[in-house]
Amino acid sequence: MKTAFKKVSDIKVGVVGYGGAFNMGRMHLQDMAKAGMTPCAVAEPDAARLAIAAQEFPGIQTYANVDEMLKKSDVNLVVLITPHNTHAPLALKCLKAGRHVVCEKPFAITTEECDAMIAAAKKAGVMVSTFHNRHWDGSIMRALEVVRSGMLGEIVRIEAHMGGWSKPGDWWRGSKSISGGILYDWGVHLLEYALQVVDSDVVEVTGFAKAGYWSAQSKWGQDTVEDEAQAVIRFKSGVWVTLTISHIDPNPKRGMMEITGTKGSFLWEYDHHEITVKQGEVTTVTKAKNPPEQWAKYYENIAAHLSKGERLVISPEWARRTIHILDLAGQSARVGRTIKAKYA
């Protein structure tokens, strides 16, 4: 692989997509600059957003699309911050042009897309990774410490759920064909947390989906994301994980994620967690704020990987695991039976 950047500042970054929903383009460029890389270019079809990028990063090159950026700019690392169905086609274009690629989550929508991206990166001798910033959330880092201490005993199951009662928005996240479906936004983060805890191969996935309630009122009609979907994942070790995301949940459950073991459980929300431990008849509950996130570690690792050959933490094979599960869950929901996982 082309890791021979003598200095981290030789890594010239271009972002594709400078959207306004969360101003993610600014965040990526700032974080990459903090890690020592050089922000060089932005490609964005929305002229108003491109003008904002030029204001926020004076002197940055601006392009209306990725083709122009690849043709005219010497950026060597491209970051894709665009709607989900564009990730694989844009990544393939940039990888084939010999550029390293960081793709926002989800890595792609299907397993086949992941495999094509991994093969294209290998062929071009470049890196491809996905922005799993939440790998370094305080909640999961604390959860891993607790699990590894043995305090929870043997891990039995993990349940992840997010719900509410709300019509999917009119933005692209409401469209199944653009977003991949209701499980592909936060679901990818929650699954990536679970995979950090469960060090075992996926055996099979069962998916469930209910659609048709909100679609009658949605701008996206039949293409509206599911009202609710669930994935049940069986691991070789015997552990199982459930992931449920819902827009028809009038009574959302406590916690976004809970790890349950033979001696206790670790439940967490965005900002706090609760550890429950059983010792005979005695139950001890400890509540605490989540430690601060350490998202900066993502680009520090990318910089060290490209300049010093340090191990890539979010490898494409790692990124493929969450997408394979979601792909199988979608297929399973469609055909109404459990589907075996495949490993390349």
Ligand SMILES: NC(=O)c1ccc[n+]([C@@H]2O[C@H](COP(=O)([O-])OP(=O)(O)OC[C@H]3O[C@@H](n4cnc5c(N)ncnc54)[C@H](O)[C@@H]3O)[C@@H](O)[C@H]2O)c1
């Ligand atoms: N990791 C995180 O914490 C996190 C947080 C928010 C969003 N995201 C991810 O970031 C990505 C973008 O989400 P967002 O909320 O910023 O969306 P957004 O709608 O705010 O921005 C997307 C931008 O991409 C542009 N775009 C669309 N197609 C393009 C193309 N072919 N070439 C160039 N630009 C194109 C649009 O014009 C738009 O400005 C998604 O993958 C989303 O899941 C990740």
